[in-house]
Amino acid sequence: MSIEKIVYQGDPGSYSYEAMLEFFGDNITFENKDFFPDVFEDVSKGNAKYGIIPFENSTTGGVYEVFDLLNTYENCYIVGEICVEINHNLMSIKDAKIQDITTVxxxxxxxxxxxxxxxxxxxHEMPYRNTATSAKAVSEMNNKSCAAIANKMAANFYNLEILDSKINNYINNITKFIIITNNLTFDKNSNKISLILITSHSPGALYEALGCLAKNNINMMKLESRPIKNIPWQYSFYLDLEGNLEDENIKKAFNELSITCKKFKVLGNYIAY
Amino acid sequence: MSIEKIVYQGDPGSYSYEAMLEFFGDNITFENKDFFPDVFEDVSKGNAKYGIIPFENSTTGGVYEVFDLLNTYENCYIVGEICVEINHNLMSIKDAKIQDITTVxxxxxxxxxxxxxxxxxxxHEMPYRNTATSAKAVSEMNNKSCAAIANKMAANFYNLEILDSKINNYINNITKFIIITNNLTFDKNSNKISLILITSHSPGALYEALGCLAKNNINMMKLESRPIKNIPWQYSFYLDLEGNLEDENIKKAFNELSITCKKFKVLGNYIAY
Incomplete structure (x- = not known):
């Protein structure tokens, strides 16, 4: 077991795999996992030093299972992020033509x-576990009426031909991946802070919490809500802020938040991509 | 064409179908649609009077495609909501035993x-378009190793046997459905307001918008953010509030919001379930 091992979710050739190579370079030891919780499990227990997982897409939004896992795995923290441009391609086996395709x-x-x-x-659309797995499946099915939607790297990996490219609704389609590890590390260059908050369930509680940030001149870049699973229609909030944990205004605001909120966890302080 | 027709997304026997019968009773004219946009299209054009669609689940969160469609279809409004308890069952063809199952x-x-x-x-999990469609597919596959996860009604509709029940992670699993129509209607009993806001992309803009609500003593029950599709990492916000559009504090706050925000749309004023 290499202590520096990296785990990612998906198959070789997936967008996660691409993001991993871009962030860490190619002189690395890595392993793929079928499910997001497996990545968290390995990182949490120290079986792998880092995990890399998709976190948000610029057109379809957050990967909400990952938000929830960051809340559940108390010792997992974000140490970095990287964005990958998503260019989806329609691909099928050799000799298939675009007019043969009926199912993607x-x-x-x-x-x-x-x-x-x-x-x-x-x-006709068939949802599949991930893009590279669907390319692998289409390759194995060996049926001219079936195609996968995936990145170019997956076409190369699974010996498929690209029939059409840049088929996404929006050209400007970017997925943000986060890198997780099992302790909170940051340095003076870290300029982005991610948080999870649970406010009390009283009127104005979220407004009050955001007030702790606003009156300390902290810029909030993102706010998402997620249901608290065992209490219908109550929510936890995920926030991205500008700043460093050593900044005086951040210390002051976080002190106030930890008094105001029922739960308050710093998820990480890292360099914004 | 009946002007009072109701459209829902999914197949007969689905949770949406169940919600429709519960909200409207069974003396109705209805039609099912394959995709959410088809429901909006029919309602928007007046081909159907009402549409019913899942909006949020208490454990997995919002059905984000529907949030986005409410933003896109400017003349579609929420006129009601209903909650259905989700009890998932594992079901397969007659004679299949639980130990035969490999794929769900x-x-x-x-x-x-x-x-x-x-x-x-x-x-092994296989994602499918919806729960009832997966029950129908399992019925047609006629293979003892395949099972569907769906409601009891779907088992009856597609002649499947229930092998295990209440298999959801959380017992308290509820899906909220909304009813849409193509104009904004409300009456004095309407006590819940849904909104979409787009704030300016400046520090504190969301805090300022929430301030319009807080200082007019309006209780916010829910806040969700959704990416603006063609502008990476900018967001629109979906809010649920307590109140009636005729309330003085609501009128005052909305007047302020319409000045402060880049976009401000009342999605509906209806009776909270």
Whole structure:
């Protein structure tokens, strides 16, 4: 077991795999996992030093299972982020032509991101675990009527031909990946802070919490809410802020937040991509 | 064409179908649609009087495609909501036993909601368009190793046997459905308001918008953010508030919001379930 091992979710050739190579370079030891919780489990127990997972797409939004896992795995922290441009391609086995295709396989978010194209082409859609897995499956099915939606790297990995490219609804389609590890580390260059808050369930509680940030001149870049699973219609909040944990205004605001909020966890302080 | 027609997304026997019968009774004219945008399209054009669609689950969160469609279809409004308790069942063809099952088909959110059970049983998961469609597919496959995760009604509709029940991770699993129509209607009993806001992209803009509500003593029950599709990392906000559009404090706050925000749309004023 290499202590510096990196785990990612998906198959070789996936967007996560691409993001991993871009962030860490290619002189690395890595292993793939089928599910997001497996990545967290390995990182949490120290079986791997880092995990890399998709966190948000610029058109379809957050990968909400990952938000929830950051809340559940108390010792997992964000140490970095990287953005990968998503260019979806339609791919099938050699000799298949675009007019042969009736069914497309891909991750539900990728299908969403190509919804306009899929409807125009009148394809039947089949959700699949992830984009690279769907390319692998299409390769194994060896059926000219089936295609996958995935990145170029997956076409190379699974020996498929690209029939059409840039088929996403929006050209400006970017996925942000986060890198997690099992302790909170930051340095003076870290300029982005991620937080989870649970406010009390009283009127104005969220407004009061955001007030701790506003009156200390902290810029909030993002706010998401997630249901608290065992209490219907109550929420936890995920926030991204500008700043460093050593900044005086951040210390002051966080001190206030920890008094005001029922739960308050710093998820990480890292360099914004 | 009946002007009072109701459209829902999914197949007969789905949770949406169940919600429709519960909200409207069974003396109705209805039609099912494959995709959420089809429901909005029919309602927007007046081909159907009402549409009913899932909006949020208490454990997995919002159905984000529907949030986005409420933003896109400017003339679609919420006129009501209803909650349905989700009790997921594992079902397969007659004679199949639980130990025969290797693969489960269902909607990705239903698979998420049963993740603990699926992992414990070591099932391979296959995402499918919706729960009832997966039951129909399992019925047609006629293969003892395949099961669907769906409601009891779907088992009856597609002649499947229930092998295990209440397999969701959390017992308290509720899905909220909304009813949409193509104009904004409310009466004096309407006590819940839904809104979409787009604030300016400046520090503190969201805090300022929430301030318009807080200082007019308006209780916010929910806040969600959604990416603006063609502008990476900018967001629109979806809010639920307590109140009636005729209330003085609501009028005052909304007047302020319409000045402060780049976009401000009342999505509906209806009776909270």
């Amino acid at each position: 396989y891909s991750h539900p978010q990728a299908l969403d991101q190509c919804k306009q194209y899929i409807r125009k082409m009148n394809f | 088909y269902s909607h990705p959110q239903a698979l998420d909601q049963c993740k603990q059970y699926i992992r414990k049983m070591n099932f």
